[in-house]
Amino acid sequence: MVLCHEQVDRVCSRYILSRWSKTVKRNHTSIRSSYDEPILDERRVLYKGLLSHGIEMSEFGCESKGLAAILHRAYDKAYEEMVDFKAKEKEVQTGVTHHEGSLDEMDDLQSPTHVR
Numbered sequence: 001m002v003l004c005h006e007q008v009d010r011v012c013s014r015y016i017l018s019r020w021s022k023t024v025k026r027n028h029t030s031i032r033s034s035y036d037e038p039i040l041d042e043r044r045v046l047y048k049g050l051l052s053h054g055i056e057m058s059e060f061g062c063e064s065k066g067l068a069a070i071l072h073r074a075y076d077k078a079y080e081e082m083v084d085f086k087a088k089e090k091e092v093q094t095g096v097t098h099h100e101g102s103l104d105e106m107d108d109l110q111s112p113t114h115v116r
Helices: 042-061 065-094
Strands: none
């Protein structure tokens, strides 16, 4: 709207970010768009089912603080179980056991990249 108001009809490409393009490949599957390819992979189907179930539970849980507290505890417990399951699954795949360590022991941490 601002560009139209200022009667600008061309914008230099250096001012256009690549993430604004319709052709950019997104890594997340939770946001669908009309120009996405109609892909029905297993992860997307699972996500859609979990989302609809979570919405139902959230709508019921927001009726009172007590119900919300129950739902928060259930989510926390489920999250812990999923983290444990994923860690065990990773151990089976790699054959390596999990090692608890501190940040001082890690020397491969790097600072984030700097953007001009």
